[in-house]
Amino acid sequence: MMKKMMMTGVASAVFALATGTAMAAAPADWSKIEATDVDLLYPGVSPVEWIMRGPSHGGARVLKRGETCMGCHSEEIGDMGQLIASGGKIEPTPIPGKAAFINAKVQAAHDGENLYLRFTWKQPEASGAPKMDEANPVKLAYMLEEGGKVELAEQGGCWGSCHGDVRTMPDGDQSKTKYVKDGSLAEGVFYDLNQWRSGENKVYDGYVADKRVMEGGEALVGAEGKLEDGTWTVVFTRKLAGGEGDVTLKPGNTYNFGFAIHDDNAEGRFHHVSLGYSLGIDADADINAKKQ
Amino acid sequence: MADKDSSNTGARGLSGLIAALRRPSVHYSLASLLLIGFVSGIIFWGGFNTALEVTNTEQFCISCHEMRDNVYPEYQETVHYSNRTGVRATCPDCHVPKEWGYKMVRKIQASRELWGKMVGSIDTPEKFEAKRLTLARSEWKRMKNSDSRECRNCHSFDSMDTGKQKKRASVQHEMAIEDNMTCIDCHKGIAHHLPEDMTDEDWD
Numbered sequence: 376m377m378k379k380m381m382m383t384g385v386a387s388a389v390f391a392l393a394t395g396t397a398m399a400a401a402p403a404d405w406s407k408i409e410a411t412d413v414d415l416l417y418p419g420v421s422p423v424e425w426i427m428r429g430p431s432h433g434g435a436r437v438l439k440r441g442e443t444c445m446g447c448h449s450e451e452i453g454d455m456g457q458l459i460a461s462g463g464k465i466e467p468t469p470i471p472g473k474a475a476f477i478n479a480k481v482q483a484a485h486d487g488e489n490l491y492l493r494f495t496w497k498q499p500e501a502s503g504a505p506k507m508d509e510a511n512p513v514k515l516a517y518m519l520e521e522g523g524k525v526e527l528a529e530q531g532g533c534w535g536s537c538h539g540d541v542r543t544m545p546d547g548d549q550s551k552t553k554y555v556k557d558g559s560l561a562e563g564v565f566y567d568l569n570q571w572r573s574g575e576n577k578v579y580d581g582y583v584a585d586k587r588v589m590e591g592g593e594a595l596v597g598a599e600g601k602l603e604d605g606t607w608t609v610v611f612t613r614k615l616a617g618g619e620g621d622v623t624l625k626p627g628n629t630y631n632f633g634f635a636i637h638d639d640n641a642e643g644r645f646h647h648v649s650l651g652y653s654l655g656i657d658a659d660a661d662i663n664a665k666k667q
Numbered sequence: 668m669a670d671k672d673s674s675n676t677g678a679r680g681l682s683g684l685i686a687a688l689r690r691p692s693v694h695y696s697l698a699s700l701l702l703i704g705f706v707s708g709i710i711f712w713g714g715f716n717t718a719l720e721v722t723n724t725e726q727f728c729i730s731c732h733e734m735r736d737n738v739y740p741e742y743q744e745t746v747h748y749s750n751r752t753g754v755r756a757t758c759p760d761c762h763v764p765k766e767w768g769y770k771m772v773r774k775i776q777a778s779r780e781l782w783g784k785m786v787g788s789i790d791t792p793e794k795f796e797a798k799r800l801t802l803a804r805s806e807w808k809r810m811k812n813s814d815s816r817e818c819r820n821c822h823s824f825d826s827m828d829t830g831k832q833k834k835r836a837s838v839q840h841e842m843a844i845e846d847n848m849t850c851i852d853c854h855k856g857i858a859h860h861l862p863e864d865m866t867d868e869d870w871d
Contacts, residue, residue, distance in 0.1 A: 429870030430861055432836065433853060437842055447835040 383466065399612055401491040402484045402643030402667050408493070410480040411662045415636055415647035416456035416590035417475055419466035421525060422539040423556075442648040444476075444531040451648065452476055466606040467545055470645070474499035475637055477647045483664035485656060489596060490624055490664055492517065498602060508574075514641075515600070515609050516570035517634035518583065519622045519654065524564045526556045532633020533549055536566055536583045543643025551586075558584035560620060567622040571598035571609055578611075581619030593618035615656070626657040626666070719774065725757040731784065734758070734782070737795045743857045748858075754821075761858065769816070773858050800862035804869065807851055815850035822850065 402408055405416035421432075448455060454560050456476035462469030469664035479496035492513055508514070508667045518536070522527035536553040539546060558564050565584035569592070572579075580592030594617025615624040622630060632654040637646045653660035692700060721727055724759050729735040739758075742748055745754040764770045789795045789802075810817070829837040839853065855861060855870070 410825075428867060430855075430865045436853070437838055440842065442838060442842075447838050450834055600859070608691070 380386060381595075394658060396464050397659050399486060399488050401493070401612060405493055406480055408482040408484050408665075409663060410482050411652070413479050413634075413649050413652065414452035415479060415480050415634075415649045416452045416650050417460040417466075417473060418537075418646075419459035419464065420539070420545060420644065420645070421459075421465050422537045422541075422544065423535065424463065424539045426531070426534065434470075434500070436489045443579045444534065445652075446571045448650060453478075456551065456647070469635070470502050470504045472500070472502035472504065473645075474502075474638060474647070479634075479636070479649075479660050481634075482650075483662050484667050485624075485626075485664045486667050487614065487626075490611075490615055491654070492613070492664075494554075494607070494609045494611075494634070494636075496607055496636065498607055501507065502639050504639070506640035507645060508637065511574035511637070512572060512640050513600070513602075513607060514637035514646075515598075515634065516568060516637075517611070517632065518566040518568050520566050520626075520631040521622045522563065523631060524562070525566060528555075528566065528631040528651070530651055531554040532591075532631065532649055533566065533635060534633070534648075534651070536587075537644075548594060553583045553587040554585050555583055558586075565660075567594070567617075567620060568609060569595045569598075569609065571600055571601075573600055573621060576600075580621070584620075591619065594621035594625045596634050607655070624656050629653045629655040629658050629660045632662060701735040719770075722774070723759040723763055725759070728758040733784070733789050733795065737789075737792060738859050745858050752862055756821065756858075760820070762814060764813075769813075796863075798866050799860075803855070803859075803862050803865070807855055807869070811849060818850040818854070850854075 426432045426438065427435050432438075433664075434442070434444075437447065438444075453476045456474075458464050459466050460469060460473045460475040477496050477499060479494055482493040484491045499511075502538075512590065518533045520535075523529035523534045535555050539548045539552060541551045542549045554566060557568065560582065565582045568581045568583055568587070568589070570579040570589070571577075572583075578595055578598045579589045580595035581587065581589040582592065594614045596612040596614060598609060598611040599608055600607060617623070623628065630653065632652045633649050635646045635648045652662055654662045654664060656664050689761055695703075729739050742758075747761070749755075783789065787794075789798050824840070827840060829840050832840065842848075843853065855865075
């Protein structure tokens with residue numbers, strides 16, 4: 376009898392361990408998770424300073440009144456990318472063959488411990504242009520923001536971190552990185568930044584406040600990416616709570632979200648960027664992370 | 668002495684003409700005089716109006732190289748010049764009022780442009796660019812003050828179905844209606860290049 380109880384105890388412990396492991400894992404079948412279509416456009420040179428000025432961007436007036444980028448542009452992201460990538464507007468150095476836009480699908484789920492984000496997109500044709508980042512054919516980065524404290528985070532995703540005076544911009548300071556207006560970790564004015572690099576097969580967990588910091592975050596567990604039959608799949612695993620520079624995700628809340636893909640060995644501004652989306656943790660949003 | 672005589676003769680001539688004009692006719696009937704006056708009036712008015720309308724054509728505008736070489740090619744790239752419906756708004760459609768009173772006021776103001784033409788204030792592309800902002804500001808102000816009257820000869824919020832517009836346009840037009848805005852508030856540069864030295868205040 377004693378032996379049987381011991382066996383049951385061991386079995387229970389193994390089961391609990393197994394269950395625990397299973398709980399902290401990405402969904403086994405992503406096809407059951409709702410996917411959100413997101414078009415990422417080639418943005419050219421369209422920093423905050425450009426989009427907030429009426430003479431350059433006609434939408435500045437409605438933007439200042441609180442309208443979102445998606446509110447006006449959701450149906451024409453590909454056309455905008457085409458116009459810019461071809462050099463028709465705000466791209467002083469067009470790259471022949473550069474993809475105008477990328478259509479990606481985003482899926483999200485959580486298990487009470489981790490957030491899982493899955494990105495899939497068809498690899499665009501290579502432009503054949505010289506490689507800017509030799510080591511990494513593809514990089515994917517997403518940003519999270521809480522409470523709309525960062526200017527434009529709620530309206531335009533990552534756009535609040537894009538400025539004309541930073542590296543790779545035509546008149547930028549090559550030593551200056553992304554930043555946000557009045558950026559401050561202490562005040563909560565920052566983007567949480569997670570990045571995966573295909574060539575280095577490495578992840579970076581940082582933030583963007585008064586400058587961009589690529590490391591030091593404690594939330595990102597890892598990311599796996601692969602290219603199969605011309606389609607990229609990248610899955611991030613991120614703890615709901617982390618440390619300094621990490622947005623703490625709580626069920627019932629929504630967060631501002633945007634992401635970028637550095638395709639074709641791109642560097643700096645030569646990426647494809649999403650407009651602004653909301654990510655909900657068991658809350659209604661553009662991208663819903665439901666508990667599995 | 669001769670000068671004095673000459674001056675007296677001139678004064679006599681003018682007063683003689685006035686006296687002759689004031690003297691009732693003894694040779695012509697009232698009907699003849701009325702008919703002659705009526706016909707002369709038609710000829711004079713018709714001639715005046717025809718001459719006025721000649722100045723109200725695109726061909727007249729671009730007969731000056733200042734317009735032909737600078738603003739006209741820019742306009743040719745826009746939807747007001749070429750579009751799927753085949754409707755064209757030419758220079759005077761936007762820049763000269765249709766109503767007679769407003770039109771005459773505008774024409775009198777425009778006579779200043781003759782002076783500009785004579786002294787060559789914008790007779791090279793460089794001079795034109797240097798003055799583009801001043802010229803544009805003047806026209807923006809005129810349009811703002813008239814509630815974009817010339818735009819509204821063709822466009823109006825009443826006949827605008829924002830539901831049929833692109834999202835970008837419908838969002839902005841609905842805001843414009845709500846805020847009682849006028850066309851030129853947003854549509855600066857719709858037919859010509861915006862001045863490079865335009866400021867944020869010019870837009871807001």
